[in-house]
Amino acid sequence: MEVWRLQVNTGEDSIAEYCIENNVAAMGWSLKELSESERKNIKNIKTFEDYCKYADKVYKSYASVKRLKEQVKENDIIWMHSRKEGKYYFGRVKKESKWIFNSEAAEKRDAGNQLTNIDWYEASTRADEESVPGAIATAFIKGSTLQRINKDGVKEYSQLLYNKIHDPEKEQFTYEKPNLCLDKHFYMLLSPSDVEDLLALWLYAEKGYVCIPSTNKIATAKYECVLVDPDKKIKKRKHIYIQVKKGKVDLKASDYVNLAKDGNEVYLLTTEGIVEDADKYKNITAVNPDKIYKFATAPEYNGVNEVIPKNIIPEHVLYWIEFLSEIENSNKADNN
Template sequence: MLYNRVHDSALDLFNYPDPALSLCEKHFYSLLQPEDVEDLLALWLYDTKGYVCIPSTNRIATPKYECVLVDPNDLNRKHIYIQVKKGDVDPNTDDYSSLNGEVYLLTTEGNVQNAQKYSNVKVADPTVIYEFAINPDKSHIIPENVLYWVKFLAEIENNRLEFSACKGIMFDTNISYSDTNESEMILGNKIAAYGDAKRYIDSFPQGDYALFYSKGRGIIAVGQIVTDTPTEVADEKYHSVRMIVPEKFNGDVKALPALSPNEIKTILKRNFYWASTIKTPFLTGAQVEMLIRELQKSMFNDVQKGEE
């Protein structure tokens, strides 16, 4: 991919084929270094249990564990040990039961042997750790070198998607910085970006779809781009859209139903890089239509409930 980016194919007429990778658990782990996976497990334990890593305990002389963590809320100074095996490796809990404290074992492709044998030895689910790594609400604590590979896999899928097949982009509505931008966009029939994010508006061609993504909720609206070039006014840049969902809007964005990230993944049977302003990979026309139908169905169900 790097070679294709920097060399002039017009001179030698050669490009390497893009690798057959996608944003999925298997390919994600294949690109990480072992220490990246260790970081993810330690950060997941901090995020879910509040455990804190003691950096000086990461030593070659302690092969049974990567490092020691402590529980700040445990006055008895309970220790937590983690061990990570990257690839098709099957660790055995028998080898770790003698450690005086909790032990968390993680193997990215293998299986933990005797998983239920010891109460102090626990198995970390690689799928849970993967979902943690790509969760947009956790991106502020995920290491940059891990996020790099998430973006890398999403970029591969975008490159593989024929431009003519790219019909929709999930786009952040700026809710983190403004309480009014979402309603202003939908009422004003536009998709907009502000400040440093303005450049992302140029990603939309006329005729394609903008899916309004509200952080913490998901997709709340869909519109089709009707302008050929965006308009820039002061700190705002926008494309005009023909609103598809909702058809009518009274200004109350909180009343709009939303398709959550989990619902989107289930409907489309795929993952996305949620942490960026534009959610990648982009969507095909068929995928956009599926999401429109589901969002319309949610709105119809909400109306029915209201009438009851």
């Protein structure tokens, strides 16, 4: 069983609503590049071999179409994002699902290549990036029109959500209960911005450092934002820079030496990668992701000034902690 993401937003157009209304997963490569006389014949396309004969004439590559036809299998789950609504949808590939070339959709919507019999479900009624795990949201940033989501825990989450939301009158199928646990899948469910927030909040709890929100700029790729130390005893205000990477991304402490001058500090966090040579530099610290995990999941946290209450943790992060905790507790109960 695989999890896929389908990019349905191209240019100013989106075919998400078309897919939902027609119970299909659809994409382009609709042979519009053929001559007018050749396009008259696309109504006669019945097999994938028929389609390929035309596609080979006008496309150097149509790998996503081939994946849709040849690699997407029964019980796979497909995700898509409606730009118009801002919502995420997912659907299961059924036994009856099959590839077709829809000549009418090819002409009107550039959605000729279709996988049929897909019932789409809203992942959440909320229209924002926080309504799905970070690993799913970030999968839509770039890549092929149709590609796998191979991040740890995405398969289990998708199966669980399907079991919870799908209409049993339409689909009697259910997946086996997935085995998710808080400590293993915590970072999988978070977005990169969630992890950035947690590091900034941890520095507030640990050292009293305060974030300056306006310093979070796209142009400052070297760091996420700037924090300051409000300690009145310090004669010269120092700046604290943080850099966060989610996933198996390595960081080099040597790249941040210039930021760590004049008493300034740098904190580097990668959730699955390594920070190289941080111990060589006095004011550069590699933050262990386990510390951030314990900070986020502890009922209370003994910080530099006082016990930090749980409500300092962003609501969205608390939601995923509760989500994973419920699954973990349910699985434990089943095994007893």
